Amino acid sequence: MRMIIDPSWKILWNNIPSHRKKQYSVLVVLIVFSSFAEVISLGAVVPFLLVLTDPIKLFSHNSFTFFKEFFSFKTEKDLLLPVTIFFMISSIVAGLIRIYLLKMTLNLSHRTGGDISKQIYTNVLYQDYLDHIEENSSKFISSIISKANQVVTYTIQPIINLFSSSFILLVIFTAMVTIDPFLILASFVTIVLLYLTFAVGAKRRLLANSKIMAAELSNLQKTLAEGFGGIRDVILDNTQEVYLNKYISSDTPYRNALAENAFKSSSPKYYVEAFGLVVFASFAYYLSIKHGSLVESLPLLGALALAAQRMLPVIQISYNSWANLKTGKAILEDVTKLLTLEKKIFNLNSTNDKLSFKDEYALKSVSFLYPNTNKKILDNIQLTIKKGDRIGIIGKTGSGKSTLLDLIMGLIYPSSGFIKVDGTILKKEYILSWQKNIAHVPQSIFLIDASISENVALGIKIQEINLKRVHDCLKQAELLEFVNSLERGTDTLVGERGVKLSGGQRQRIGIARALYKNAEVLIFDEATSALDEKTESSLMKSIYKLNKNLTLIIVAHRLTTISKCDYIFEMENGSIRKKDSMLSSNLRNRLGKLK
Known part of the structure; x- marks a missing residue:
């Protein structure tokens, strides 16, 4: 599966404030720490299981010589308590880092959602009056409130999770390969192939449902605004059912698309878990045949089991993040269009002072027609208004x-002709x-x-x-x-x-x-x-x-x-x-x- 950076992601990143980007840099560092903490806690499993099942083997292992001399361990019994404590501490530290990473990810992504919402609102407010009357306000409201939030859910958090899970997966995989390259590589490739199969099958429907969700979300906002905005007439004309049916006609496809994408995002987990148990049983059987007994292989199987317990959720998060990115693609495109709107009024005013008006305001041969029309709404207007008139x-x-x-x-500004204030032509920058x-x-x-x-x-x-x-x-x-x-x-x-x-x-x-x-x-x-x-x-x-x-x-x-x-x-x-x-x-x- 090709990994292509969506152009909308770049637009989104370019519109994130600089101080927020620095916070994401800190988040990346925390992800790296979390990954290595996972590896350490995972690596602690093997000596812990060995000290329980075969402490003599652990005590006599060459890699353990430094620790024996440094801590003055005399017999294998001296290893039980420190190895157990090390395993417990590494697990707790890894868990605490994961919790803090989760908290920071959620806080940062939702604050970014606030930045996006504010930026869209700013851009829309600073559009020309003509832009406002040509667009339905429900579209803007939907993007500022609902779609900005969904960009957090379906774009920002998935990107963070995808990066985080991919890095953690890489570190864990690299560490586990040193234990038994064949078993780890075979397990990893098998699981990845399974998820790739699900991804190929789901991609088209995920994108189609994404477009449905984006369109119907705007329609829902519009229907609600119309129903509540004209509530007096709705009650008077007894047209509640009309608006209710209109709402349902948009809500039903929206919910169906949302449900289908949620299912396609989450369901692979259960197939892979069932298949994983089969694979684990196969490996246990293979090791039993190879070594003649499972006792010698218990540390390896324990490490494999714990690795699978850590890796399977991480792979599922990666897949789920990818699916969410596809689900939110159309919504992100709608949002980025508003993020890139040129602020047509902002900074047009070269001074904060009120324009001097001491004598007269005059329209000189002014005509006006709306964009993409041929009919003149105002035709050759000649009008002079003296101050105090x-x-x-x-x-x-x-x-x-x-x-x-x-x-x-x-x-609005004249399509032809010009305006004078106290004899000076009123240019756009002085509006x-x-x-x-x-x-x-x-x-x-x-x-x-x-x-x-x-x-x-x-x-x-x-x-x-x-x-x-x-x-x-x-x-x-x-x-x-x-x-x-x-x-x-x-x-x-x-x-x-x-x-x-x-x-x-x-x-x-x-x-x-x-x-x-x-x-x-x-x-x-x-x-x-x-x-x-x-x-x-x-x-x-x-x-x-x-x-x-x-x-x-x-x-x-x-x-x-x-x-x-x-x-x-x-x-x-x-x-x-x-x-x-x-x-x-x-x-x-x-x-x-x-x-």
């Missing part, structure tokens, strides 16, 4: 409003600096399962949150009265996705969050759509009273929402079709009709 944007669904906001926020000026209040507010204050100051460490500022922002968002009525105030937990709050309350927290950021440009993407007319009117009055240096961009369906904007832009089919001043009679007439 209150801008209203209206338009039908699909007219390009959201894409325009994504462009202004720097989440992060520009985004420091932006605060966004979407229609659906993202809330974490934490306190109100943590949600208002999202992304800020708890100990660094300015509670006075939180209260001021809540007051401007007209939510402070409600928060003060709660028993725990701003420490009140909002629940998963803000489930403990009403829709309007969630929107107000989103607005308070935008205010807390102290940005230069506030973008409201239908942020008040969940509020009743009276509350919305009151809230908009508060927003319009904000510092006049703040630039407000408000997307809304209701004209009353943007009634006090300086300008209104109406979008249609990706173009700005009309620009109305609030002083124009046209807009007054439209508002009159609405009333």
